[in-house]
Amino acid sequence: ISPVPPYSREQPIFTTRAHVFQIDPSTKKNWVPASKQAVTVSYFYDSTRNSYRIISVDGAKVIINSTITPNMTFTKTSQKFGQWADSRANTVFGLGFPSEQQLTKFAEKFQEVKEAAKLARDRSQEKIETSSNHSQESGRETPSSTRASSVNGTDDEKASHGGSAEAHLKSENDKLKIALAQSSSNVKKWETELQSLRESNARLSTALQESAASIEHWKKQFSACKEENDQLRGKIEELEEQCNEINKEKERNAQLSRRLQELETELQDKELELEELRKQGEIIPELMSECESVSEQLQAAEKKNKDLEEKVRTLRTEVEENKHRQTNLKTELKNFLDVLDGKIDELHDFRQGLSKLGVDN
Numbered sequence: 001i002s003p004v005p006p007y008s009r010e011q012p013i014f015t016t017r018a019h020v021f022q023i024d025p026s027t028k029k030n031w032v033p034a035s036k037q038a039v040t041v042s043y044f045y046d047s048t049r050n051s052y053r054i055i056s057v058d059g060a061k062v063i064i065n066s067t068i069t070p071n072m073t074f075t076k077t078s079q080k081f082g083q084w085a086d087s088r089a090n091t092v093f094g095l096g097f098p099s100e101q102q103l104t105k106f107a108e109k110f111q112e113v114k115e116a117a118k119l120a121r122d123r124s125q126e127k128i129e130t131s132s133n134h135s136q137e138s139g140r141e142t143p144s145s146t147r148a149s150s151v152n153g154t155d156d157e158k159a160s161h162g163g164s165a166e167a168h169l170k171s172e173n174d175k176l177k178i179a180l181a182q183s184s185s186n187v188k189k190w191e192t193e194l195q196s197l198r199e200s201n202a203r204l205s206t207a208l209q210e211s212a213a214s215i216e217h218w219k220k221q222f223s224a225c226k227e228e229n230d231q232l233r234g235k236i237e238e239l240e241e242q243c244n245e246i247n248k249e250k251e252r253n254a255q256l257s258r259r260l261q262e263l264e265t266e267l268q269d270k271e272l273e274l275e276e277l278r279k280q281g282e283i284i285p286e287l288m289s290e291c292e293s294v295s296e297q298l299q300a301a302e303k304k305n306k307d308l309e310e311k312v313r314t315l316r317t318e319v320e321e322n323k324h325r326q327t328n329l330k331t332e333l334k335n336f337l338d339v340l341d342g343k344i345d346e347l348h349d350f351r352q353g354l355s356k357l358g359v360d361n
């Protein structure tokens with residue numbers, strides 16, 4: 001049978017597209033891709049041979065050339081995958097379809113073609129049996145006719161009729177032998193095909209059992225991976241929460257750092273104020289010395305007052321003015337000391353708060 005069908009004899013009756021696989025001949029377990037992409041898969045009918053074939057060609061390479069027999073079975077192994085065993089090709093073909101509907105259509109067409117092949121085989125067997133029966137009947141009828149002719153005819157007629165009858169009987173016997181030999185060869189071929197199908201079915205059953213076991217194993221692996229994935233997700237969520245807490249803590253630390261800088265700036269300002277107050281405090285001894293000198297002058301003036309009565313009023317006026325000035329100076333000095341004490345206390349409290357804030361951080 002030619003791999004590429006001659007379209008004058010074979011015509012496609014159904015066409016679809018699918019990914020083609022073949023069973024690994026060494027392991028009989030794994031699928032080996034026969035095509036890199038989806039290819040055209042077609043049913044062909046040969047009217048002269050009254051046979052059906054599934055043919056698929058990938059470029060110049062024939063990847064499927066399977067003649068359908070009544071003993072073949074197309075099995076759906078998943079929603080989009082199906083397979084069948086071909087004993088003549090000694091392999092198992094698998095097809096992966098884009099959708100479940102295409103797989104269903106292909107399976108239905110396979111069943112129709114299988115029934116048609118079965119009807120064709122039954123008709124061919126009936127023809128063989130009919131031809132063999134006719135041959136046997138003609139073989140049985142020929143001697144009686146020769147006997148009848150030999151009884152009723154002359155000796156020449158007997159000889160002529162006897163020779164023709166023997167030749168006819170010999171030819172019919174030869175035809176019968178050929179038919180029987182062909183039937184025997186067909187029976188042997190069918191027996192071989194049946195045995196191959198049984199072996200293929202056994203291999204397929206073993207492969208299906210191993211596939212089921214591997215599926216269970218992969219299901220367990222999948223469930224274990226799913227549980228591990230859930231645990232990892234939980235850990236990721238915990239880490240995200242910890243990262244959020246860390247970010248919040250960083251924000252609080254940044255705020256405290258800014259507050260500390262502000263307090264340091266305020267402390268520097270307070271130290272400048274304190275330095276100015278200290279500079280102002282250095283003037284107080286000079287004022288005190290001036291007051292003492294004024295007191296001494298006042299005492300000298302009082303002494304001189306006894307001698308200089310004329311200058312008493314003037315000196316008294318000056319003394320009163322000096323006393324008044326001294327009183328004002330004392331009052332201002334007292335107020336200044338009070339303010340300085342308040343600033344010192346406030347600065348002391350501020351230093352204590354700043355040191356406490358540094359310890360907390």
